[in-house]
Structure formats: C-alpha cells, structure tokens
Amino acid sequence: MNRVEGRVKVTGLATYAAEYPVEGVAYAYPVQSLIAKGRVARVDAAAALDLPGVLAVLSVADPPELAEDADAELALFQRREVAYRGQIIAAVVAESYDGARAAADAVRVEYEPADHDVSLRADHPGLYRPEVVNPNFPSDTEQGDLEAGLAQAATVVDVTYTTPVLHNNAMEPHAALAVWDAEGTLLVYDSTQGATTDRDMIAKTLGLPRGRVRVVARHVGGGFGSKGTTRPHAVLAALAARATDRPVKVALTRQQMYDVTGYRTPTIQRLRLGADGEGRLTALEHVAYEQSSTLKEFAEQTAVPARVMYATPALRTAHRLVRLDVATPSWMRAPGECPGMYALESAMDELACATGIDPVELRLRNEPETEPESGLPFSSRDLAGCLREGARRFGWERRDPEPGVRRDGEWLIGTGVAASTYPSKRSPCQAVACVRDGGFLVQVAAADIGTGARTALTRIAAETLGVAPDRVHVELGDSDLPAAPVAGGSMGTASWGSAVVRACEELKKDGREGRADTAEEVRQDSELARHAFGAQFAEVRVSAVTGEIRVSRLLGVFAAGRIVDARLARSQFIGGMTMGLGMALMEETLTDEEFGGFLRRDLAQYHIPACADVPDVEAVWLEEEDERLNPMGSKGIGEIGIVGTAAAIGNAVHHATGHRVRELPITPAKIVMARF
Ligand code: MOS
Numbered sequence: 001m002n003r004v005e006g007r008v009k010v011t012g013l014a015t016y017a018a019e020y021p022v023e024g025v026a027y028a029y030p031v032q033s034l035i036a037k038g039r040v041a042r043v044d045a046a047a048a049l050d051l052p053g054v055l056a057v058l059s060v061a062d063p064p065e066l067a068e069d070a071d072a073e074l075a076l077f078q079r080r081e082v083a084y085r086g087q088i089i090a091a092v093v094a095e096s097y098d099g100a101r102a103a104a105d106a107v108r109v110e111y112e113p114a115d116h117d118v119s120l121r122a123d124h125p126g127l128y129r130p131e132v133v134n135p136n137f138p139s140d141t142e143q144g145d146l147e148a149g150l151a152q153a154a155t156v157v158d159v160t161y162t163t164p165v166l167h168n169n170a171m172e173p174h175a176a177l178a179v180w181d182a183e184g185t186l187l188v189y190d191s192t193q194g195a196t197t198d199r200d201m202i203a204k205t206l207g208l209p210r211g212r213v214r215v216v217a218r219h220v221g222g223g224f225g226s227k228g229t230t231r232p233h234a235v236l237a238a239l240a241a242r243a244t245d246r247p248v249k250v251a252l253t254r255q256q257m258y259d260v261t262g263y264r265t266p267t268i269q270r271l272r273l274g275a276d277g278e279g280r281l282t283a284l285e286h287v288a289y290e291q292s293s294t295l296k297e298f299a300e301q302t303a304v305p306a307r308v309m310y311a312t313p314a315l316r317t318a319h320r321l322v323r324l325d326v327a328t329p330s331w332m333r334a335p336g337e338c339p340g341m342y343a344l345e346s347a348m349d350e351l352a353c354a355t356g357i358d359p360v361e362l363r364l365r366n367e368p369e370t371e372p373e374s375g376l377p378f379s380s381r382d383l384a385g386c387l388r389e390g391a392r393r394f395g396w397e398r399r400d401p402e403p404g405v406r407r408d409g410e411w412l413i414g415t416g417v418a419a420s421t422y423p424s425k426r427s428p429c430q431a432v433a434c435v436r437d438g439g440f441l442v443q444v445a446a447a448d449i450g451t452g453a454r455t456a457l458t459r460i461a462a463e464t465l466g467v468a469p470d471r472v473h474v475e476l477g478d479s480d481l482p483a484a485p486v487a488g489g490s491m492g493t494a495s496w497g498s499a500v501v502r503a504c505e506e507l508k509k510d511g512r513e514g515r516a517d518t519a520e521e522v523r524q525d526s527e528l529a530r531h532a533f534g535a536q537f538a539e540v541r542v543s544a545v546t547g548e549i550r551v552s553r554l555l556g557v558f559a560a561g562r563i564v565d566a567r568l569a570r571s572q573f574i575g576g577m578t579m580g581l582g583m584a585l586m587e588e589t590l591t592d593e594e595f596g597g598f599l600r601r602d603l604a605q606y607h608i609p610a611c612a613d614v615p616d617v618e619a620v621w622l623e624e625e626d627e628r629l630n631p632m633g634s635k636g637i638g639e640i641g642i643v644g645t646a647a648a649i650g651n652a653v654h655h656a657t658g659h660r661v662r663e664l665p666i667t668p669a670k671i672v673m674a675r676f
Contacts, residue, residue, distance in 0.1 A: 030088045133299040
C-alpha cells in the first residue's frame with residue numbers, strides 16, 4: 001500500500017502550517033537575546049517602528065497578558081531576566097516577512113549582563129539528583145551489592161563516554177499561523193506532533209478555555225520530538241495576532257530552531273561492569289550526568305535502559321543534573337534509550353574484548369528471565385532472536401575478533417554489534433468511525449509527522465471493518481477531532497490504532513457509527529514489561545591516512561510485535577538507523593562557552609548523513625506475536641532504529657582500528673590523533 005497522502009505530497013499540494021493562504025496575513029520575526037544571563041534593561045523600538053510596514057513590536061518592555069502559570073519556555077516577554085543566549089525577548093510584526101526581519105535588526109536592546117555558566121562537567125558543584133527522570137521514573141535505583149559484585153568479578157570494565165548536544169533537524173522548520181475570529185476564538189495552524197496536546201498547551205498558556213482554541217496540523221514535515229511539545233513560535237504567533245488584530249505567521253529559520261525548539265542534552269556517562277569467568281555480569285552500574293536550564297527541570301532518562309537489558313545480581317543506575325544558563329533540553333528521537341544505549345552497548349563491547357567472548361555471545365549469556373529492575377515478566381522479548389538472525393544475515397561467524405588487522409589498501413575494516421530496545425506503551429485515545437458516501441470515515445486527532453500514520457490507521461480501520469483500504473478515509477491532524485495523544489514515545493500507532501479498532505468494532509455493531517475512548521481499556525492493561533528489541537550490525541572502513549570513516553553496511557534486526565505496514569516500518573527503521581549513523585560520526589552542536597548559546601546552527605556545519613553516507617542500510621524484523629500490547633499486537637517502531645546504531649558503529653571502528661573513541665561523534669580528527 002502506498003501512502004494515502006503520497007500524491008498530494010509529491011505534487012506539492014499538501015499544505016503545511018506556514019502555507020495556509022489567509023487574507024490580510026502579517027509576519028512576526030523574533031528578536032533573540034545576545035547575552036546568556038542577566039537582564040534586559042531597555043528595549044528601544046522607535047527605529048524599528050519607523051520602518052515601512054511595521055505594525056508592532058512586542059517585548060519585555062510591555063509584557064502581553066499570559067496565564068500566570070505558563071510554561072517558562074512559553075511565557076514570552078513576561079520577565080526581564082534572560083535565561084539563555086537566543087531566548088526570545090522581543091518580536092517585530094510587519095506586513096511582510098522581510099520587513100519584519102529587517103525591523104528586528106533595528107530593535108535596540110540594552111542588557112545588564114551577568115556571568116554565565118554553560119558547561120556540563122561530571123564534577124560540577126551544582127550537580128544534584130532529580131526526584132524523577134522523564135517521563136516519571138525514579139532517578140536512582142540500586143539492588144544487590146554493587147561493590148561486592150565488582151570485587152568478585154574476574155573482569156571489570158570502568159569506562160566513561162560522552163555525547164554532545166544534538167539537534168533535531170526536521171525537514172519542515174517550525175512554523176505557525178494564528179488567526180483570531182471576532183468571538184475571540186483562536187485557530188492555530190501549527191507544525192506539531194499532537195493537535196490535541198498543542199491545543200491544550202496553547203490554551204493554558206494564553207489562559208483560555210480549551211474550547212476557544214483549535215489547532216490544525218494536517219501535514220507535518222518531521223518532528224523527532226522537537227514538535228512534541230508546544231514551542232514558543234506558536235505562542236508568538238498568537239500574541240502577535242492578538243496585538244495587531246491580524247492573522248500572523250511565524251516561520252522559524254533553521255538557525256532559530258537551534259535556539260528555541262529544544263535539543264538533546266549532552267551526557268557524560270560512567271559505566272562499571274563486572275563479569276565472571278564465563279562473561280556473566282556480576283555487577284552493572286550506569287551513572288549519567290546531564291544538564292537542564294534555570295527555567296525548568298528536564299531530566300533525560302539516560303540510565304533507564306540499563307534497568308531493562310541484562311541479568312545481573314547487582315544493578316545501580318543514577319542520574320545527576322546541573323541547571324545551566326542554557327535553553328531547556330527536550331525530546332529527541334528515543335530520549336534516554338538513544339544516548340544511554342550508546343554507552344551501555346559500547347561498554348558491553350569493551351567487556352567482550354576484555355573477556356575474549358564474542359560480543360553476540362556475551363549478550364546472549366546475559367539474557368534475563370524477567371525485567372531486571374522491576375522483576376516483571378516481559379510481554380515478549382526476542383533480543384536473542386534478533387542477535388542470532390542478525391549474525392546469520394551479516395555473516396558474523398566469519399568474524400576475526402582481533403582488532404586492527406583487516407586492511408584493504410589504506411582502509412582498515414571492522415564490524416560491530418549492539419543491542420537496541422525501546423518501550424512499547426500506549427496512551428488513552430478517542431476515535432469516531434461512521435458510514436459516509438458509501439465508504440467509511442474515521443476521525444482521530446492523530447498526527448502524521450511523516451511516519452505514515454494516516455496510512456497505518458487506514459489499514460487498521462480497513463482490516464477491522466473487513467473492507468478494502470480505499471473505502472476508508474482517515475481524518476487526522478485537527479484538535480476538533482476526537483482527542484488523541486501526541487506522536488511520540490513510539491506510542492502513536494498503538495494508542496490511536498487501539499481507539500480506531502474499538503470505534504470500527506462499534507460501527508460494525510451499530511451499522512452507522514462507532515465511538516471509542518480507550519481510557520478504561522488502557523487503565524486495565526496488566527502490569528508487564530513491554531519493550532521492543534533489536535540488534536544492530538555495522539561494518540566500517542576507516543582510512544589509515546585521513547581518519548575518514550565510511551559505514552559500508554548497516555543491518556538492523558528488530559522484534560517489534562506485529563508490523564502493521566511493511567513499507568512504512570522499513571522506512572521508520574532505516575530512518576532511525578541513519579540518524580544513529582549521524583550521531584556516531586557527524587552530529588554535534590558546539591556550546592559557545594564564551595558567549596553562551598550554540599555554535600554550528602545550520603546544516604552547513606551540523607552535518608547529517610546524506611544518501612552517499614548510507615550505501616547499504618537494511619532493516620528486517622522477526623515475526624513476533626504479542627497479544628497483550630493492544631488490539632493490533634504492535635510495538636512502536638519510530639524510535640528503536642536509532643537506539644544502538646551509534647554503539648554498533650563505534651564498536652566497528654574499534655574493531656577496524658584497535659582504537660576506542662569514547663567521545664561522540666567519532667570524527668576523522670579523533671581517529672588521526674590516536675595515531676594507530
Ligand atoms: Mo519522540 S522524541 O518521543 O517525539
């Protein structure tokens with residue numbers, strides 16, 4: 001089945017947030033703080049207001065009315081205190097985009113700067129233990145005697161890895177168009193991962209009842225987490241429209257996205273693993289150091305996957321956070337699992353090298369009976385199957401474990417493996433299905449952020465109704481539709497699909513219409529450890545002359561329940577793996593220690609993989625039946641593809657060169673500096 005909106009997308013007819021034609025539209029352009037900490041002493045808008053076509057200047061000098069309890073990142077122009085360089089402190093509204101942009105440069109801002117601190121360090125005096133890490137896990141867990149487990153181990157690995165600030169770079173930059181009607185109801189066309197949740201947040205921020213706000217997001221060009229929460233551009237559009245009595249568009253530039261749409265926190269991760277003579281873990285400790293802003297706490301759940309992965313008599317996980325003069329980190333594909341599994345799976349490879357046990361075999365020997373930290377049974381877990389099938393397909397049995405010995409001219413060749421995992425949860429959702437025009441209409445406020453959600457839900461509805469997919473029309477991306485959770489946490493299809501199945505079942509009974517709300521059904525889900533698993537295999541070629549690294553093969557094998565649509569699933573998996581390749585070798589946002597904020601704020605400097613970087617990437621999956629997940633038997637697949645990829649590549653680089661780079665990204669400079 002092709003994507004149902006494929007034709008409108010490739011013909012340019014799909015309308016994105018910034019593209020809706022609206023009569024009398026004006027444009028707002030933000031003014032961003034040039035200091036990382038301090039106060040805005042004065043905003044002089046006179047010169048900007050004198051420019052042709054300028055309608056208004058919004059700023060902290062004249063705070064617009066917002067809810068008292070507005071989210072600190074969304075409370076625009078409320079406080080003179082600056083929390084980070086790049087924070088939006090003013091905005092110009094004008095007849096044209098270019099006019100607004102030019103006038104923004106003419107706004108004079110005087111600051112009272114203060115000393116800032118933007119550097120994460122494992123010995124930072126401000127580090128503390130957060131109460132919980134995202135979304136609601138205890139920060140620290142400990143079971144068994146860690147020190148005893150390490151003391152009795154035949155082999156101990158004690159290693160520290162770092163990952164840099166990473167930024168989502170959705171193809172469609174964040175944008176919103178806000179339109180107030182005469183009754184004071186607000187319509188926002190927003191680029192968002194959830195119309196319902198975005199509507200609720202915009203309403204809360206503006207102090208409006210939900211019924212007075214509507215969000216429309218029919219097509220969204222990627223998000224990866226950066227559009228999973230309401231971002232300031234949407235609030236700015238609403239405020240600017242209210243101030244000027246005009247519809248207002250805000251379309252962020254790629255560089256502005258780096259400042260105000262969130263990023264993945266940098267991490268410093270220390271792993272201590274102990275193993276007995278057979279490679280069985282005697283102790284596992286994973287401690288993650290991360291940052292948040294002074295505005296609010298965001299605690300990435302980096303060490304949480306260690307609670308899921310391996311059997312061990314002693315397990316300690318911990319998170320330490322420091323509040324810096326930076327923007328608040330946010331969600332980026334597989335928050336927690338992605339950086340955490342990079343470190344854990346790299347450390348497992350180091351343990352394999354230290355014990356002389358094959359890294360596939362080492363993982364098989366440490367398979368747990370039940371979820372290690374909780375003791376809960378797994379609804380299903382086929383990591384072992386993924387490792388075995390991947391090894392078979394990849395030709396792993398021919399692998400010589402000796403690092404740094406395979407050479408093809410200047411190129412050193414190596415292979416690596418890593419495991420992946422991601423939770424398989426679902427959230428309450430509503431849906432309506434009815435007969436219309438000889439076919440069927442299914443309505444749910446789901447978001448299709450490029451994943452193919454429309455297509456997946458069309459299939460799910462058609463299968464439940466027992467009709468051909470072309471008789472089903474799915475309507476989504478509008479908060480006026482039945483309430484739905486965000487496209488995030490790899491829960492979209494599981495959550496929306498559950499409601500669509502129930503609505504279609506009701507429709508079959510009723511003959512005309514079916515309505516569903518899965519709140520009660522989800523509440524009654526039994527207590528089980530629900531996760532998808534996978535195994536990532538990588539082959540790299542490293543130039544002994546330049547340090548250049550080419551990934552010549554990537555294979556992912558996944559056990560993710562029933563796959564709803566093979567073509568969409570493959571696209572999600574290889575998309576995630578490609579993003580993992582970027583994490584391994586290229587992606588890094590540098591923090592500007594001197595001035596605050598970020599350096600490398602565009603795609604000329606923040607490098608992401610292009611097609612030539614992934615000549616051979618393949619994803620396959622195992623048949624997995626798991627009826628205790630949801631009516632489809634599906635696990636989420638949006639995020640697991642990125643998990644483990646960077647570790648597999650890093651492990652392959654070590655196998656190729658004999659050199660272990662523990663600081664991502666693995667750049668040519670780091671290889672050359674190793675002087676192997
Ligand atoms: Mo995804 S980072 O949960 O949007």
